[in-house]
Amino acid sequence: MSISAAQVKDLRDRTGAGMMDCKKALTETDGDVEAAVEYLRVKLGDKALKLGGREATEGTVQSYIHGGKVGVLIEVGCNTDFVARNDDFVAFAREMAMHIAASPTVAYVNEDEIPETDKQRELAVFEAQAADKPENVRTKIAEGKLRKWMEETVLLKQPHVNADKYDGKTIEEIRAALSGQTGENVVIKRFARFAVGG
Numbered sequence: 001m002s003i004s005a006a007q008v009k010d011l012r013d014r015t016g017a018g019m020m021d022c023k024k025a026l027t028e029t030d031g032d033v034e035a036a037v038e039y040l041r042v043k044l045g046d047k048a049l050k051l052g053g054r055e056a057t058e059g060t061v062q063s064y065i066h067g068g069k070v071g072v073l074i075e076v077g078c079n080t081d082f083v084a085r086n087d088d089f090v091a092f093a094r095e096m097a098m099h100i101a102a103s104p105t106v107a108y109v110n111e112d113e114i115p116e117t118d119k120q121r122e123l124a125v126f127e128a129q130a131a132d133k134p135e136n137v138r139t140k141i142a143e144g145k146l147r148k149w150m151e152e153t154v155l156l157k158q159p160h161v162n163a164d165k166y167d168g169k170t171i172e173e174i175r176a177a178l179s180g181q182t183g184e185n186v187v188i189k190r191f192a193r194f195a196v197g198g
Contacts, residue, residue, distance in 0.1 A: 003027055009176055015040050019180030056187040058084040064097035072097040074191040079184040089186070092178050095160070096171065100193050102161040105152040109188050114150070122149050155188065 003026045011022040011033060017040050025043070029035035056077030065071045076093040083089050100106055108114050126142035126149075133141055151157045156172040166174055171188070179186040 003031060007031060007033075011036055011040075012176065012180060018183050019177065022180075056185050056189070059187075059189070060084050060090055060093050062090065062093040062097050064094060064101050066098075066101045069196045070101045071194045072100045072191060074100065075189040077185075077187040077189050078182065083182045083184050083186075086182065088178065089182065092174070092186070095162070095174075096155075096188060097191070099158070099161050099171065100155065100191050103155075103158060104193075104195070106155050106158065106193070107153045108155065109190065110156050111150060111154050114154070119146065122146055155191070 003023055007026055008019055008022045011017070011026060012019055014033075015022065015037060017025070021040060021043070022036070025036040025039040026033075029039055056079055058079060058081045059075060059077035061073060061075050063071065063073050074093055074097045076089070076096065078084055078089060123142055123146050126145040127138065129145070130138040130141040156175070157170060159168050159170050160166040160174060169177075175186055175188060
């Protein structure tokens with residue numbers, strides 16, 4: 001049976017276990033999520049199931065300045081100071097700061113940060129723009145434009161600007177891979193982007 005990346009990610013989000021452990025658990029249980037959770041509990045114990053919910057109280061603050069015109073500060077959290085000092089973890093934070101510097105439309109880390117009033121305002125604009133379309137497709141057009149707007153403004157939904165290095169992966173996919181590699185809950189907590197005249 002073929003196990004998809006989405007299945008592995010879902011199990012990882014649910015249990016906090018590493019990506020390879022999740023893939024193995026799903027392979028061993030023919031894709032049965034509940035059985036995979038039990039498999040992980042047996043193999044890794046309850047500690048693996050607590051990881052995803054553990055608060056990221058350690059981490060790093062990194063910066064990136066581009067040409068003296070754009071600057072970014074970013075805070076990325078993890079569970080231990082050991083990982084916070086890890087070269088891959090620090091490099092990840094710097095790469096995220098560079099991405100934000102190159103992405104003037106990014107405003108939120110994740111979709112949950114967008115105020116509902118902002119979503120409704122944007123949706124109303126997109127519905128008005130679709131008013132000249134046939135009635136049966138207006139809602140789909142507006143919702144599609146809203147999804148596109150969220151991809152442009154939500155950091156985790158964006159493909160990294162260095163598409164060659166990251167093979168077109170989104171920030172969330174890169175974050176999840178690092179989380180699996182370190183065995184810790186890696187969280188982009190917040191960022192600030194500054195631009196001259198902006």
